[in-house]
Amino acid sequence: MDIFANLWLGLSVAVTPINLWWCLVGCFLGTAIGVLPGLGPTATIAMLLPATFALEPVSALIMMAGIFYGAQYGGSTTAILVNLPGEVTSVVTALDGYKMARQGAAGRALAAAAISSFFAGTVCTVLIALFAPPISEMAGQFGPAEYFSLMVLGLVAAVVLANGSVFHALAMIVLGLFLGSVGTDVTSGTQRYAFGYPDLADGLNFVVVAMGIFGIAEIISNLEEGGDTELEVAPVKGLMPTREDWSRMIPSMLRGTTIGALLGVLPGAGGAMASFAAYAFEKKASKNGHLLGTGVIEGIASPEAANNAGAQMSFVPMLTLGLPANPVMALMIGAMIVKNIVPGPTVMTAEPALFWGLIASMWVGNAMLLALNLPLIGIWVRMIQVPYRYLFPMIAVFCAIGVFSLSNTVFDLYIMVAFGLFGYVLKKLGCEPAPMLFGFVLGAAMEEYLRRTLLISHGDPSVLVTRPISAALLGLSAICLALILLPAFRKTRAEAA
Amino acid sequence: MKRILSALAGAALGFGAVASASAQVGPGKTMTLMVPYPAGGLSDAIARLLAPALAKELGQTVNVENLGGASGGIAAAKLLNTPADGRMIFQGSPNELILSPLVNKDIKFKPDQFRHITQITQNPLMIVLRPDHPAKTVDEFVEFLKAAQKPVAYGSVGVGSLYHVLTEDMAKQIGAKVVHVPYKGAAPMLQDIASSQVDFTIFPYANSYKGLQEQKRLRMLAWIAKQPNAFAPDVAATGQSKSLPNFAQDIWAGIFVRKDTPNDVAEALNKAMANVMKTPEVRTAIGNTGSIVIDTTSTDAADKYFASEVAKLDAMTKDMKFEAQ
Amino acid sequence: MLRVSSSRDLWAGLIYLAIGAAGLWFGWAYPMGTAGRMGSGYFPKVLAALLIGFGVLGVMRSVTIESPAITPISWRPLVLVLLACMLFALLLEPAGFIVATAVFGLTCAAASQQFKLDLMSLLGLAALITVCALVFVVGLGIPMPLVGPWLEPAVSLLPFKR
DSSP states (O other), rough: OOOHHHHHHHHHHHHHHHHHHHHHHHHHHHHHHSSSOOOOOOHHHHHHHHTTTSOOOOHHHHHHHHHHHHHHHHHHHHHHHHOOOOOOGGGHHHHHHHHHHHOOOOOHHHHHHHHHHHHHHHHHHHHHHHHHHHHHHTTOOOOOHHHHHHHHHHHHHHHHSSSSHHHHHHHHHHHHHHHHTEEOOTTTTTESOTOOOOGGOOOOOHHHIIIIIIIIIHHHHHHHHTHHTTTTOOOOOSOOOOEEEEEEEEHHHHHHHHHHHHHHHHHHHHHHOOOOOOHHHHHHHHHTGGGSSOOHHHHHHHHHHHHHHHHHTTHHHHHSSOOOOOHHHHHHHHHHHHHHHHOOOTTHHHHHHHHHHHHHHHHHHHHHHHHHHHHHHHHHHHHTOOOHHHHHHHHHHHHHHHHHHTTOTHHHHHHHHHHHHHHHHHHTTOOOOOOHHHHHHHHHHHOOOOOOOHHTTEEEEEEEHHHHHHHHHHHHHHHHHHHHHHHHHHHHHHHHO | OOOHHHHHHHHHHHOOSSSOOOOOOOTOOOOEESSSOOOTSSSHHHHHHHHHHHHHHHHHEEEEOOOOOOOGHHHHHHHHHHHHSSSSEEEOOHHHIHHHHHOOTOOOOOOEHHHEEEEEEEEEEEEOOTTTTTTSSSHHHHHHHHSSSSOEEESSSSSTTTHHHHHHHHHHHOOOOEEEEHHHHHHHHHHHHHSSSSSEEEEOTTTTHHHHHHHOOOOEEEEEESSSSTSSTTSGGGSSSOOOTOOOOOOEEEEEEETOHHHHHHHHHHHHHHHHTHHHHHHHHHHTTTTTOOOOOOOOHHHHHHHHHHHHHHHHTTOOOOOOO | OOOOHHHHHHHHHHHHHHHHHHHHHTTTTTTOOSSSSSSSTHHHHHHHHHHHHHHHHHHHHHHHSSOOOOOOOOOHHHHHHHHHHHHHHHHHHHHHHHHHHHHHHHHTTTTTTTTOHHHOOOOOHHHHHHHIIIIIIIIISSOOSSOOOOOOOHHHSSSOOO
16 A cells, blocks of 8 residues: 555655754754743744754754644643643643642643643544545535534533533633624724724734733732642652553543544634533543543543644645645745745645655654653652742743733733733632633634625525534534533522522 | 833933934844734745845844734834834835725824835736636636626635735726625635635735646636736736736835935945845745745835835725725 | 622622623624624624623622632732733833843742742842843844843943943
């Protein structure tokens, strides 16, 4: 079969010393910047772009890819250790990961994240090698109507994210959706809730909101009366997953990988939704689902696998069509163009060594990251045992620098302060912010897709139910919503009686 | 307020007046090449090619600064807030300097607050169709637009982008109704072209279109120019058609400074850019991006060109209503 | 006589109400369009109205269900941490990264009840500033001035050149 010859060709490219070296450099850099909140892989790769002009194209791409998935690994580290989700995808990892860290299980949590990511990365490398062209064909079936319906399903899943009251979870989702409408409305080009500030023209930045609501608010509430004396983390019990952990992780990893791979194929929407959807699914599917949110290993394994699977699959549209699914992919396309390689469907046939070399390097890179991250766990775990009164100013400084570096403006810092205050109030009132963040991420896109659907259909909303994929997604959403609301409704009635 | 505070701080420390920045382009100074988009786009890649070459030419550090937001409006406003000493130069196009102030009422600057130093690149535009579109020629396409029962949907990368303005202008010329479907970027738009969600778009040519056409993901209908472009000579041009003989436009990028920058500084920058644009490495690298490298002209010619583009786009947008969607 | 048995729901409800009302107030002028052809005001105003609905329900819940009382607000960390971030934002461009981070770190650290200004913390702060300046400003080229225009005259008096 061709596939083995192709993968063999790829491996022979990926394991040359020079490419191994650049892969290692990329993975290392990616981990480092992933750990720092705010400063994401896009900015790093952009800064390194001129340096890559001197490299062979395949080495340059291997390094960039390494930075990209290295950052996915690193991002979960800060989410678990200090509750700082620097990316949309690590918000859910923080839910259980941070709790585990507080309970003295930071090592096991970090190891679970690394192992699940590696597992998902391996599976997806094979998937891409085998099915890249048909996968991108499948993604082509998704028009605006399908994306909208998918997001409706995602919102229903967001309700599941909350542990507390369904009422407040719904309200927080609506609030998040509403916040998503700040900024320029893509469809009409008008500014909404920008109050004349050009800085608000592109809306609120997710990282700024998340740093305020999670990072800053968390610090304030940790410092509550005497709180910082009690915050001593429980003594660390073991760095590696136990036998029991393994048996709980494996099914979660499989579920997460499947969901991540399916959603990751869809450019744009998929990546952000993968880890949320996997977590929500885990709550229903795992036998420990009811414990999710209290600090259990399933709550890390599944979303981390989904996250990495999604990240890996986002290479598909770039590799097969030359269309970037995210800014990092856009940079990789830029690097190819400068190297006189025409991105697009022809890459596979015109540059087989580059195409298969990059795919093979993904697996090599994932293996490297595992090897790089497992030994680091010991160091990370020691870091959070620094007394909190020394640790928290550092966390705050990293938050602030990260937020500034997003778009190089201090305006975002004021927004972060506002959301820090808001996040603290929400904590006081027992409202969980995760559903709000999810609503926020989906809000603007959901409106955009809905209005685009209606523009194309000349104002006829029936396309949402006459297109089969869209109809199926909406039906699924309705069923899920019923399943969530009915028990909650019964419970409230029982309470009232 | 800021200025008062800084004066106070200076006085309190006993230093009197704060030294003014010297109006000199020359060795030992740091320059900023402002890119009005977040890192990662094609214009960013070009800026990162230009910066080291320009640094060598001027004997001073040139940093690339990415300041995205408000379709380039935030970066342009920042340029206007720095001293007019030529230490900050702006890599811009008609999209952010001419069209953005026309569309966004929160943007307070006007195109005539900028001075055009030199043009650097030019990108030819194309009419791109969904792969299964029946029209084979420009004339058939125009017929299709006019005969359609319901207005035909087209994609663009945003309200008030050159591509939006140009398509509306074309529709007005031929007397057809079209529906604008705005996207946040090229990738989602081309996806919807590939799956035939929208009928067509007007967009800059990219080398990847040939592969996408082979794979039946889109179809290149015509260059929006008098003659076909050498990038794809077998594709017709609007100038050769009966229905749109005068429809020709491209998108370009140039280097800008504040209008009130001293003349000698502007001339020095122009000269430096001319040398940069002559270096073979810069030329091939930019050429690979699917852009045409433009030979640097005098500052006067650059100024005249900019003024003519402003007038042209101003006329095109006169009777378009941006808010009423 | 109604008794508020869940002050959490009362306050959360009032917040939903306030945000919803603000959304409608400030968004009043945005065109609604029709359901088939939505204007830019359709989505946000529908959401704002929903929020008001949630707010009303929340206030109603506050007298029907029980919830634990709200724990007291700890003003010291709240004020100092937020103030620290504001100071950083205010000082970053005029005074430069070094001064801004020093002020930020100290104000922030003072939020802890165990805060004391000993040699150890000052050394830690100096190390933090150095590492951040090297990594972010010098290494990664984030456009933050190390020394801002306020302090440039002072620096120019120093016997060595930067």
